[in-house]
Amino acid sequence: MEIFKQIQKEKDQITPYVDYPYLVYGRVSTDKDEQVSSIENQIDICRDWLEKNGFEWNPDSVLLDNGISGTTILARKAMTLILEKARKREIKMVVFKSISRLARDLKDSLEIKELLLSANVRVVTIEEQYDSLYEGKNDYKFEMFSMFAAQYPKSLSVSISAAHASKVRRGEFRGGRPPYGYRIKDKHLVIQEDEAEVVRMIFDLYNNKGLGFKKVTHELNNSLAKGDIVGPERKDKWQVTTIQTIIQNPMYAGVVVLNKYTHVKVDGRKKQIRNPMEKWNIFYDQHPRIISEEEWEKANTKSIIAAKRRITPWNELRGLLKCDVCGSNMVVNASWKAKKDGTKTHWDYLKCSSYRRGGEYGCVNHAPIKYEEIRQLVISKLQQHGHDMPLNLKNNMMQKKEKLEKDLKTRIEMLKGKSKRLIELYLEDQLISKAEFQVKRSEIEADTKKAEDELFLLSSEKEEQLDIQNIKHAFTALNNTSEDLHEVFKTLIKEIRVGQTGELEIEYTFQP
Known part of the structure; x- marks a missing residue:
């Protein structure tokens, strides 16, 4: 007991730093429950270190970046504010639970450290026991731990991939939600027969009946309405995208493909890229198959896909046109009509994407509206606003x-x-x-x-924020209607709602 009393006495003799300008930084990469509790953990560890070292705890000193990945520094507002305060000489110290909370990218980590040290800000990372006050600028400790922090996500990814591959080799499902047509039993995939019948029906309609994705969808929804088949999981009707996903998934032929994609950092942001086929890990016959490999190959050969694929017409209003009934995007459909002389009349018209995917089970069929007419009407309305509205008016x-x-x-x-x-x-x-x-x-x-x-x-x-200068340029660009106006429309328009009978309601970015 005397030992504890002596420790407490020494702690009581520490003179607290009153009004010492410091900040505590915390970060979690996702909003999962276990990560949320990690924030409390980070703050508690930092507070404990501060109080043990004589600093007066200030709860207002905590700055957090929630749901921000450590492998990218973009969009980290709290970190941006810390660096700004350092430049203004408003802080003397920043405390982190660990270097991995600072950043998981080696370049970002070293850059942040140098910016703070150049502003005479003391950097403390508790887990690594790094303190720039004692280590100095020319140390290797920080760089070494930063390298470990940068390597951790990559090592973790390799470990997870290896664990997935090991599970697949044992015939176990690697995790997540099983594909439609399967259920998990004792860690293994087993066939759910009522759903498997629908999967076989999809491949039969696509391969043997010559139907495309859209017509297969209509056939399934008609059968679903009659009660002849079961529906998709978590949805009350079949959609084109669901059919595409099923047809392109090799798991229905008993094949599992791992390491098909990877993530890289481009201009400070993560981007998913497709690995070359040589890097794929392919496993055969690791679970019961619903269709044969021949059926899957037939459905996914380039010749079949090319024959069924239609090129989507160019849509300068993409992402802006919305169905006023269901809220889905309005897309452009191409149509042709043959004349007696052998020539074809071509036109593009708008269609609700939900109706296009699911027919009457998805949404309503809008009155035929030619895309070119909509485009011209939108341009005219914008040009009128450009005349009526002084260009120096702030939005x-x-x-x-x-x-x-x-x-x-x-x-x-x-x-x-x-x-x-x-x-x-x-x-x-x-x-x-x-x-x-x-x-x-x-x-x-x-x-x-x-x-x-x-x-x-x-x-x-x-x-x-919208830059008023961009709005000025956008109105000027409307004078050349032969150019691609997609960026112009995005600058000037928030949304265009299209009613079932063709009426339009336009919401502009430059109006309240």
Whole structure:
């Protein structure tokens, strides 16, 4: 007991750092429950270190990036704010639970560290026992642990892939939701016969009856309405995309393909790419097959797919046209009509994508609307707005941003004025005591820093605001209607809702 009393006595003798400007940074890569609890863990570990080392705990010092991957630094607002505070010399120390919370990319980790150290900010990572105050700038410890942190996701990916391959070799299902037509029993896939019959029906209609994805979908929905077959999981009707997924999945032929895709970092963002076939891990006969390999090969040969594929017409309004009935995208369908002289009349018209995938089971059939007519109507309405609306008029989002910026700047100036008056009350008029002065000054400084932080974050959110200059350029670009206007439409239009009888409701980006 004497030992514990001596330790406590030594702890009590530590002089706390009062008003020492530090920040605690935490990050989780997903919103899963186990990751959410990790945030509490990170804060608790950092708080424990701070208190043991004589720092006064300040809960307002915690900055978090939730659901942000450590392999990319883009979109990490909390980290951006920390670096900005470091540049302004507003902080003296940043505490991390571990280097992996700082970043899992070696380049980003070293860059963040150098930016902080160049601003004379002390960097502490608790798990690695790294403290720049004692290690100095020319240390290898930080670089070594950063390399380990960067390698961890890659090693984990390799381990997971190896575990999946091992499961497949043992005939076990590797995890996740089993494909339609299968159930999991004792870690193995077994055939669910009522669903398997539908899978066989799909391949028969596609391979032997010569039907395309859309017609197969209609046949299945008709059979489903009569009660002849069971429906898809978690949905009340069949859709074209579901049929495509089933036909292209080799698991129905008893084949499992692993390592088909990988993730790479491009310009600071993760991107999934397809590996060359030489890197694929292919396993045969690891679970019961619903169809033969020959049937699957026939459905997925290039000649069959090419014969059934239609090229989607170009749609400059893609992503903007929405069905007013179900909210799905309106897509462009191509159609031809043969004339007596052998020539064909061609036109493109709009169709609800849900109706296109599922027929009457998906949505309603809109009145025929030619795409070119819609395009011309939209251009005319935009040109009219361009005439009526002064080009120097700020759009609603910009006005809102400017108002917020103005209010924050006004508040900052007001707080600075308040601070000046406080100094006068203390030094010149001597109406308040030194203790009162220090308390009120700390409150004003805290409010000022908070407002400045909000102003910084607001000004850094450029990607969320519409640039009025882009709107000006977009209106000018409308004069050349022969060009591809997709980016122009995206700049000027939020959404175009298309009614069943063809009426349009356009929501613009430059209007409240």
